[in-house]
Amino acid sequence: MPGCVAGGENLRVRVQAPRETEHLVDRGMKVYRLLEQLRLNPESVLVIRDGQLLTGDDWLEPDDEVVVRSVISGG
Amino acid sequence: MLSPDSRPVVMVSGGKDSLVLWEVLNHLGYPAHGLHLDQGIGDYSRDSRRRCQEFARERGFSLHLLSLPDILGCGIQEVARVDGRKPCAACGLIKRHFFNRFARERGYDVVATGHNLDDEAATLLGNLLRWQTGYLARQTPVLPASGIGLVPRVKPLYRLTERETSSFAVLHGIEYVVEECPLAAGARSIIYKQALNDLERHSPGTKLQLYQGFLERARHRFQEEERVELGPCSQCGQPTSLETCAFCHLLQRLAIEPLPVLPISEA
Numbered sequence A: 001m002p003g004c005v006a007g008g009e010n011l012r013v014r015v016q017a018p019r020e021t022e023h024l025v026d027r028g029m030k031v032y033r034l035l036e037q038l039r040l041n042p043e044s045v046l047v048i049r050d051g052q053l054l055t056g057d058d059w060l061e062p063d064d065e066v067v068v069r070s071v072i073s074g075g
Numbered sequence B: 001m002l003s004p005d006s007r008p009v010v011m012v013s014g015g016k017d018s019l020v021l022w023e024v025l026n027h028l029g030y031p032a033h034g035l036h037l038d039q040g041i042g043d044y045s046r047d048s049r050r051r052c053q054e055f056a057r058e059r060g061f062s063l064h065l066l067s068l069p070d071i072l073g074c075g076i077q078e079v080a081r082v083d084g085r086k087p088c089a090a091c092g093l094i095k096r097h098f099f100n101r102f103a104r105e106r107g108y109d110v111v112a113t114g115h116n117l118d119d120e121a122a123t124l125l126g127n128l129l130r131w132q133t134g135y136l137a138r139q140t141p142v143l144p145a146s147g148i149g150l151v152p153r154v155k156p157l158y159r160l161t162e163r164e165t166s167s168f169a170v171l172h173g174i175e176y177v178v179e180e181c182p183l184a185a186g187a188r189s190i191i192y193k194q195a196l197n198d199l200e201r202h203s204p205g206t207k208l209q210l211y212q213g214f215l216e217r218a219r220h221r222f223q224e225e226e227r228v229e230l231g232p233c234s235q236c237g238q239p240t241s242l243e244t245c246a247f248c249h250l251l252q253r254l255a256i257e258p259l260p261v262l263p264i265s266e267a
Helices: A031-037 B016-027 B042-059 B068-072 B076-083 B087-106 B117-129 B133-138 B162-171 B188-202 B206-225 B246-253
Strands: A011-016 A020-025 A045-049 A065-070 B008-011 B033-038 B063-067 B110-112
Touching: A031 A045, A031 A065, A045 B162, B008 B016, B008 B087, B016 B042, B016 B162, B033 B042, B033 B068, B033 B087, B042 B063, B063 B068, B063 B087, B068 B076, B076 B087, B076 B246, B087 B110, B087 B246, B117 B133, B117 B162, B117 B188, B117 B206, B133 B206, B188 B206
Parallel strands: A011 A065, B008 B033, B008 B110, B033 B063
Antiparallel strands: A011 A020, A045 A065
């Protein structure tokens, strides 16, 4: 993923879609840009920060922790 | 779908849709009780059952429990293996039987499930791709009662996308099981949902137009061609289009006697 780094003050992204993975991003960006980088369809996920839902235009700071949660259930 | 004096039972899995539905129906004043089926899928089932119990306890809701391992002596994976069905198909068959029977025996007048727009649109797409005309005739958010013991089934969330029900859950502090059923991995329904979401992204409203258009303009055509007469199963008395229902056939393959009573426990 572009912009991924090993440590330091990074945007920490926990993806639950559906397997749990963690990504570190070394700069702030808008939510829609993050989803583009993760190659995730905004229709298929929620982006949550501190229990609050975010929209595509919300800005993510470099030291944020966000959860990207899949909304698709199957069977 | 529901009248002011309806007494619904909600099928709760521990996932977002059924818990949201349970919360909303109670909020609207319906005395909605929950029924959870433990399917014996290891940690996933244990987490799902616990989540339903905690949710009910936190809100003072009434929850009933059925356990597949207790009833059949095995979990859904083993049932599917013996029966030669895919796990999701076996799961659907068993749930429909237990839920109708439970509602009928306990006097609930409607069974409510948390199916959302994505569920319905994906099912419709699958049925269309294979021209499953019988399924198309019966796909509806309101399945009415029949004189031979079919309790009405309703899907109140059918106009809401999964993203909307998930958002509602987060906004209202409803904790649900985020993990997906491990047996659903690779299921066709998930592939259809992803395809529909790709279309939705480029053309918002596609899913609702597809499903609503089907209900308004096409379903009746399939209904006219696919009239099915239901009668009581020779073994269990539940409604079926066959002499012996699919559930009782399943019991025979598992070498299990018909179930005289449902072993229900209260949470």
